[in-house]
Amino acid sequence: MKNTSILLRLWGDYACFTRPEMKVERVSYDVITPSAARGVLEAIYWKPQIRWCIDRIHVLAPIRFMNIRRNEVASKIAVNGPRKSMKDGKGRLGIYVDEDRQQRAAIVLRNVEYAIEAHFELLDQTEHPKKHYEMFKRRVEKGQHFQQPYFGCREFSCNYEWQDPTEIPHCPESLQGQKDLGYMLHDIDFDKECTPRFFRAVMNDGVIEVPPFHGNEVLS
Amino acid sequence: MNHRYDFVYLFDVTDGNPNGDPDAGNLPRLDAETGQGLVTDVCIKRKIRNYIGLTKEEQPPYEIYIKEKAVLNQQHERAYQALDVDPKAKGDRNKGDNATKITQWMCQNFFDIRAFGAAMTTGVNAGQVRGPVQFTFGRSVDPIISAEHSITRCAVTTEKEAEKQEGDNRTMGRKFTVPYGLYRMHGFINANLAAQTGFESNGEDLELLWSALANMFDHDRAAARGQMSPQELIVFQHESPLGNAPAHKLFSRVKIERCESNGDSGPPRSFSDYKVTVEDDDLPQGISVERKI
Numbered sequence: 001m002k003n004t005s006i007l008l009r010l011w012g013d014y015a016c017f018t019r020p021e022m023k024v025e026r027v028s029y030d031v032i033t034p035s036a037a038r039g040v041l042e043a044i045y046w047k048p049q050i051r052w053c054i055d056r057i058h059v060l061a062p063i064r065f066m067n068i069r070r071n072e073v074a075s076k077i078a079v080n081g082p083r084k085s086m087k088d089g090k091g092r093l094g095i096y097v098d099e100d101r102q103q104r105a106a107i108v109l110r111n112v113e114y115a116i117e118a119h120f121e122l123l124d125q126t127e128h129p130k131k132h133y134e135m136f137k138r139r140v141e142k143g144q145h146f147q148q149p150y151f152g153c154r155e156f157s158c159n160y161e162w163q164d165p166t167e168i169p170h171c172p173e174s175l176q177g178q179k180d181l182g183y184m185l186h187d188i189d190f191d192k193e194c195t196p197r198f199f200r201a202v203m204n205d206g207v208i209e210v211p212p213f214h215g216n217e218v219l220s
Numbered sequence: 221m222n223h224r225y226d227f228v229y230l231f232d233v234t235d236g237n238p239n240g241d242p243d244a245g246n247l248p249r250l251d252a253e254t255g256q257g258l259v260t261d262v263c264i265k266r267k268i269r270n271y272i273g274l275t276k277e278e279q280p281p282y283e284i285y286i287k288e289k290a291v292l293n294q295q296h297e298r299a300y301q302a303l304d305v306d307p308k309a310k311g312d313r314n315k316g317d318n319a320t321k322i323t324q325w326m327c328q329n330f331f332d333i334r335a336f337g338a339a340m341t342t343g344v345n346a347g348q349v350r351g352p353v354q355f356t357f358g359r360s361v362d363p364i365i366s367a368e369h370s371i372t373r374c375a376v377t378t379e380k381e382a383e384k385q386e387g388d389n390r391t392m393g394r395k396f397t398v399p400y401g402l403y404r405m406h407g408f409i410n411a412n413l414a415a416q417t418g419f420e421s422n423g424e425d426l427e428l429l430w431s432a433l434a435n436m437f438d439h440d441r442a443a444a445r446g447q448m449s450p451q452e453l454i455v456f457q458h459e460s461p462l463g464n465a466p467a468h469k470l471f472s473r474v475k476i477e478r479c480e481s482n483g484d485s486g487p488p489r490s491f492s493d494y495k496v497t498v499e500d501d502d503l504p505q506g507i508s509v510e511r512k513i
């Protein structure tokens with residue numbers, strides 16, 4: 001294990017790791033994506049000097065879905081409206097939701113539980129890894145975070161706990177054996193104009209090995 | 221804002237439909253596996269927006285961006301607070317900077333953007349404001365049943381319909397209610413994100429949010445809703461902005477049990493059938509708890 005490796009147990013009532021190909025009526029992936037796991041870690045602790053990398057995902061609860069349909073708003077705020085109101089000192093802003101309505105269903109996961117193995121890379125080599133490691137660990141142990149982490153969408157909040165590597169719970173019966181989850185989003189490459197990169201997620205006895213982001217197994 | 225807050229919000233419904241499911245013909249939302257009722261986070265946010273729009277009369281800095289049509293309170297021309305921003309400044313070339321100014325201006329004028337965030341297209345990237353206030357789904361403590369009621373009306377909408385009815389002019393409708401349900405929802409208020417959107421920089425936003433949770437059902441009466449009431453708002457305040465204890469550990473201190481006096485005497489039909497206890501004798505250091513309702 002690297003000296004920047006951490007292990008975290010995450011669990012929650014619901015999760016929605018939206019498949020990019022089915023995002024209008026959202027359909028979740030079967031498991032958490034490395035991208036979403038990174039988001040959870042960053043919600044707890046992140047500094048510009050470090051970058052979180054997900055190494056392995058342990059799935060600790062059976063994969064179950066449920067369906068929910070909600071009234072949503074279709075449009076986003078366009079800058080021109082506020083700009084004009086700022087200039088004129090008056091004007092009407094606001095969206096009238098019942099005229100701008102979309103009903104969208106979501107197929108979300110429920111009762112999820114994961115153990116996430118990850119490490120951070122130092123982007124600034126003058127930094128000391130131990131410092132960041134200890135700060136992260138302290139935060140987790142105290143239940144501190146920059147913002148409440150969540151599973152894909154903010155309404156699906158996520159609980160977290162420091163996990164002893166020798167005590168990772170066994171995966172449930174239904175996940176034993178090998179299961180090919182198909183191509184899954186690894187993360188977005190923000191250096192290359194937000195290009196999504198995908199990898200072939202294979203779950204062996206509940207464990208998904210996540211290849212390095214710039215490795216050959218990861219395609220954009 | 222110097223503190224993180226985690227809170228448990230309990231509300232109940234008597235003979236009403238707290239949140240209809242568009243997928244199920246407007247039946248009360250239900251967790252098909254456990255039979256517990258659900259109320260979405262956005263349903264509660266809607267009511268908060270409506271309450272603030274009503275009490276603050278849609279005036280900046282408490283305007284509501286995501287409006288319901290019913291809030292037609294824009295007759296007056298109101299001047300937006302002049303900010304230290306010149307939207308026509310040559311800084312336009314530096315688009316990112318200008319976008320930040322617009323985002324800030326929106327946050328300062330609109331309560332719901334400040335509290336819940338919003339997605340703005342800024343031309344640079346889809347500038348998203350993440351608000352400090354985050355809710356989970358509300359979920360009923362016990363399984364609910366939805367009762368279906370057939371109702372009649374003694375008038376029809378169109379003449380054609382009247383002809384069909386041969387002058388009887390009676391039509392049937394349906395209505396769904398939950399006889400009783402006590403719902404539990406969790407919420408988080410994040411000091412770090414509050415600093416980014418300016419939530420609570422005027423010293424009033426947080427109190428407004430608490431008062432919205434305490435009073436919003438009083439201004440949301442409708443035929444479908446039945447009687448909805450807030451019952452408990454248990455707020456855990458953390459000493460530090462990052463927090464002093466895991467949220468799930470605090471939430472588990474709030475226990476809801478059936479009253480023993482009522483025992484197993486049938487399904488719950490009022491809040492007095494429940495007992496809510498907050499274990500507050502050995503709170504972690506830096507945590508204080510307050511029951512706001």
